[in-house]
Amino acid sequence: MSASASHSPPALSVYNTLTRRKEPLEPLRPGEVHLYVCGPTVYSWVHIGNARTFTVFDVVVRYLRHRGYRVSYVRNYTDVDDKIINAAREAGEDPATLADRFVQAFEEDAAELGLIPPDVSPRVTQVIPEILALIQALLDAGVAYAAGGDVYFQVSRWPEYAKLSRRNLDDLRAGERVAPGELKREPLDFALWKGAKPGEPAWDAPWGRGRPGWHIECSAMSEKFLGKTFDIHGGGLDLIFPHHENEIAQSEAAHHAPLSRVWMHAGFLELENAKMSKSLGNVVRLRDALARVDGEALRLFFLSSHYRNQLAFSDDALSDAEKRMEYFYETLQRVDERLGGREVKPGPLHGDPDAHLRAFEEAMDDDFNTAGALAALSGLFGQMNEFLDRPPVPDRAMVVRTLATLRAVVPRMGGVLGVLGNPPAAWLERRRDRLVRQRGLDRERILGLLAERTEARKQKDFARSDAIRDGLLESGVELRDGPSGTQWKIRS
Ligand code: AMP
Ligand code: ZN
Numbered sequence: 001m002s003a004s005a006s007h008s009p010p011a012l013s014v015y016n017t018l019t020r021r022k023e024p025l026e027p028l029r030p031g032e033v034h035l036y037v038c039g040p041t042v043y044s045w046v047h048i049g050n051a052r053t054f055t056v057f058d059v060v061v062r063y064l065r066h067r068g069y070r071v072s073y074v075r076n077y078t079d080v081d082d083k084i085i086n087a088a089r090e091a092g093e094d095p096a097t098l099a100d101r102f103v104q105a106f107e108e109d110a111a112e113l114g115l116i117p118p119d120v121s122p123r124v125t126q127v128i129p130e131i132l133a134l135i136q137a138l139l140d141a142g143v144a145y146a147a148g149g150d151v152y153f154q155v156s157r158w159p160e161y162a163k164l165s166r167r168n169l170d171d172l173r174a175g176e177r178v179a180p181g182e183l184k185r186e187p188l189d190f191a192l193w194k195g196a197k198p199g200e201p202a203w204d205a206p207w208g209r210g211r212p213g214w215h216i217e218c219s220a221m222s223e224k225f226l227g228k229t230f231d232i233h234g235g236g237l238d239l240i241f242p243h244h245e246n247e248i249a250q251s252e253a254a255h256h257a258p259l260s261r262v263w264m265h266a267g268f269l270e271l272e273n274a275k276m277s278k279s280l281g282n283v284v285r286l287r288d289a290l291a292r293v294d295g296e297a298l299r300l301f302f303l304s305s306h307y308r309n310q311l312a313f314s315d316d317a318l319s320d321a322e323k324r325m326e327y328f329y330e331t332l333q334r335v336d337e338r339l340g341g342r343e344v345k346p347g348p349l350h351g352d353p354d355a356h357l358r359a360f361e362e363a364m365d366d367d368f369n370t371a372g373a374l375a376a377l378s379g380l381f382g383q384m385n386e387f388l389d390r391p392p393v394p395d396r397a398m399v400v401r402t403l404a405t406l407r408a409v410v411p412r413m414g415g416v417l418g419v420l421g422n423p424p425a426a427w428l429e430r431r432r433d434r435l436v437r438q439r440g441l442d443r444e445r446i447l448g449l450l451a452e453r454t455e456a457r458k459q460k461d462f463a464r465s466d467a468i469r470d471g472l473l474e475s476g477v478e479l480r481d482g483p484s485g486t487q488w489k490i491r492s
Helices: 003-007 048-066 082-091 095-112 128-140 169-175 216-226 237-255 286-292 295-303 315-339 355-365 370-389 396-417 424-439 443-458 462-474
Strands: 013-016 021-024 032-037 070-075 144-147 150-153 190-195 210-212 230-236 260-266 269-271 477-482 485-490
Touching: 013 260, 032 048, 032 216, 048 070, 048 230, 048 260, 048 269, 048 286, 048 295, 048 396, 070 216, 082 095, 095 286, 128 144, 128 150, 128 190, 128 216, 128 237, 150 237, 190 237, 216 230, 216 237, 230 237, 237 260, 286 295, 295 315, 295 370, 295 396, 315 370, 315 396, 315 424, 355 370, 355 396, 370 396, 424 443, 424 485, 443 462, 443 477, 443 485, 462 477
Parallel strands: 032 070, 032 230, 230 260
Antiparallel strands: 013 021, 144 150, 150 190, 190 210, 477 485
């Protein structure tokens, strides 16, 4: 091993669904990661199951950038499909208008959840020429055939089919029928192009007017924006089969090159022991969750478990995550008060303040273990609290210096997880106001009593001041007298 190799940081390892192993990440172009994530079908509101998957890949992108990689991040919108056509019909709306409306709604929610915008968010309707070219290539290669107005991929012509899902083709065939009216030759063949039906969006094609099948869009878009072979392809577990399997078949049969080197799949968010999904009806809309708790709290909940595990949703889990965020922000507020904008001179530090960031990176290097990363974040906050409550060293300057050093790590970890990006006072005030509304408390009355208490304290009427404090506490309002006046919060 060369000297430089022995000094390079340990590799980031990623679990690859294709090989069923954790592997060191080795991008095609050194220092650069090309990442494609299957995005939402914009026929309705996204739910927090979808949001978990998008948050997982948001953190993957953020961490890769933290590690110094240049990341090209593409996440598409499926804006033509049966569900959109049906929803538009029901709403008496044009499919394109309905899709636009839900792209807009998604982008508002995504911003609220702190998802960084992908570098490119292509829509199917914007890549029809690329889709046509890819279908033509598959026809020319003899792995696809036109039938009526449709075009199908012929699975039996591509021997590697099912290498991602490792399903048994005979079992699959036994479970599938060619439905009456379908023009495909074999049960596993899937549509690349669907012949136009009256009243549906359609485009001209050499084999007849129609619209793309679902899977072909991702093959066309990833090639257009990331190249024939790229580094990481992501989505939820449910996409392994058939969607990702079919993407691989299309792209690799056309290009004779691997589509993605690594395939990452996020586990399901579950509600009442079942995958959250619109078809089961057990969904919580992202927008409704964001009305209940702050976007950062929702992220904290998503990231509390490793991304490949399933994650159980409950109201309590969500409230707990927000309480945890409150603890983080209260700590930051206290640290900032203690540091008071003072200039911190360099000098010896207490302990090893860098250990927290190292533990954080070690966890993230291990297949993006956000649960471990959050434990490192908690360790950092635990130590800051220790310094605030009972400084472990007598030297005041060293305490302040160490506290400032620990404080400086917060945005680095927070930036990767997409949390703790607000000024503490502003975040705490928003949380408090939300709880005031949710509990039906009278804000004006609370403020009136606070003013009365301040006046009583000025007059040294401590009996009155304590009575007000106790009365407020009974309705769940807690007071903290600090250097910058009295702060109040809602107990939760
Ligand atoms: P869709 O709009 O249904 O295509 O889903 C968008 C993304 O959300 C896909 O990557 C799905 O795999 C993912 N997804 C759907 N339901 C869940 C769930 N309950 N938990 C986690 N991810 C999900
Ligand atoms: Zn896709």
